[in-house]
Amino acid sequence: QKEVEQDPGPLSVPEGAIVSLNCTYSNSAFQYFMWYRQYSRKGPELLMYTYSSGNKEDGRFTAQVDKSSKYISLFIRDSQPSDSATYLCASNSGNTPLVFGKGTRLSVIA
Amino acid sequence: DGGITQSPKYLFRKEGQNVTLSCEQNLNHDAMYWYRQDPGQGLRLIYYSQIVNDFQKGDIAEGYSVSREKKESFPLTVTSAQKNPTAFYLCASSRETGPGANVLTFGAGSRLTVL
Numbered sequence: 001q002k003e004v005e006q007d008p009g010p011l012s013v014p015e016g017a018i019v020s021l022n023c024t025y026s027n028s029a030f031q032y033f034m035w036y037r038q039y040s041r042k043g044p045e046l047l048m049y050t051y052s053s054g055n056k057e058d059g060r061f062t063a064q065v066d067k068s069s070k071y072i073s074l075f076i077r078d079s080q081p082s083d084s085a086t087y088l089c090a091s092n093s094g095n096t097p098l099v100f101g102k103g104t105r106l107s108v109i110a
Numbered sequence: 111d112g113g114i115t116q117s118p119k120y121l122f123r124k125e126g127q128n129v130t131l132s133c134e135q136n137l138n139h140d141a142m143y144w145y146r147q148d149p150g151q152g153l154r155l156i157y158y159s160q161i162v163n164d165f166q167k168g169d170i171a172e173g174y175s176v177s178r179e180k181k182e183s184f185p186l187t188v189t190s191a192q193k194n195p196t197a198f199y200l201c202a203s204s205r206e207t208g209p210g211a212n213v214l215t216f217g218a219g220s221r222l223t224v225l
Contacts, residue, residue, distance in 0.1 A: 008150055032212055043114075043200055043216035044153075088152065090214075097143060097168065098214060102152035 003027050006089055006101025015110050019076040023089035023101045026070065030091040030099075033065050035074045038086045038103065047087070048074065079108045112137045114217035116201050121222045123188075123195070131186045131220045133201035140206040142184035143214065146170060147198040156199075159184055160206060188222060196224045 006023045013019055021035075031052055036044035048063035050056050056063045064073040072089050088103040114135045123129045135142065144156040155168030159178040173192025178184055184203075188195045198221050202214040 006152070034213065036214075036216075041198075041219070041221075043116075043202075043218045044214075045216070046213055049213055092212060094212060097155050097158050098212065100145075100153040102150065 003030075003099045004089060004091055004101045007104055008102045010105040010107060012107045012109060013079055015079060015081060015108055017079050017108070019074075019079050019083070019106060019108075021074040021076075021087050021089075021104050021106070023072040023091075024070055025072065025091050025099075027091075027093070027099075028070075029093040030070075031094055032092055033063070033072050034090045034098070035061075035063055035072075036088040036090060036100075038088060040085075044088055081108050081110045083108050114201055114203055114215060116199075116217035116220050118220060119218065121220060123222065123224050125224055126190045128187055128189050129195075129222065131188070131199055131201075131222070133184045133186065133217060134182055135184075135201075135203045135215075136182065137203055137215060138181075139203035139215070140181070141204045142178065143202040143204075144168075144174070144176065144184070144186045145200045145202065147200060147219075153200065156186065195222055197222060 033050045035048040037047045038044040053067045060077045062075040086103040086105045089101040090098040092098045117132045141160045143158040145153040157176040159165035175187045201217045205211045
């Protein structure tokens with residue numbers, strides 16, 4: 001079993017929809033959780049960073065971590081065509097390299 | 111502006127040839143990484159280095175080699191032993207300690223195609 005599992009999609013939503021992207025992880029030692037956004041043919045860029053459990057909000061984006069169920073979520077409110085990208089979840093225990101999910105490709109249709 | 115520079119952006123290679131991808135950072139980060147990205151596979155770790163003159167194998171190191179002679183530079187050589195080298199290669203760096211440790215900053219990537 002891969003340490004971080006993510007449904008690759010693709011996911012297609014209309015503009016203005018609420019998007020929910022999810023990952024699960026298997027390593028109980030994981031403490032740091034990140035979401036990266038990657039536009040086509042570009043390098044990933046950090047979108048959200050969370051330590052341990054809880055929620056973190058930044059504008060239209062909310063990251064949620066539930067360590068009891070080993071579940072990581074990213075919510076995008078009022079989605080825009082510019083949000084169309086691949087979203088990668090990643091996690092580690094702090095002293096090991098980040099482990100990435102496969103990424104979910106999102107298309108927001110105007 | 112601080113960042114990571116990868117070159118070349120596109121590279122074509124004949125089978126049997128070695129090729130070296132360049133990665134330079136001016137972020138003063140201690141750690142540097144090489145990932146390979148294939149469609150539907152996500153990012154897979156090739157090699158990483160947490161300090162100058164030291165590096166560790168990642169999940170898919172076979173057919174690749176690296177060096178870390180300077181803090182700013184972490185070149186990746188794709189050797190002829192790599193069976194399927196056509197891919198998008200991403201270099202990244204991070205702090206080892208302090209605020210933002212373990213958060214990766216990525217370069218723009220290098221796309222290698224074997225003809």
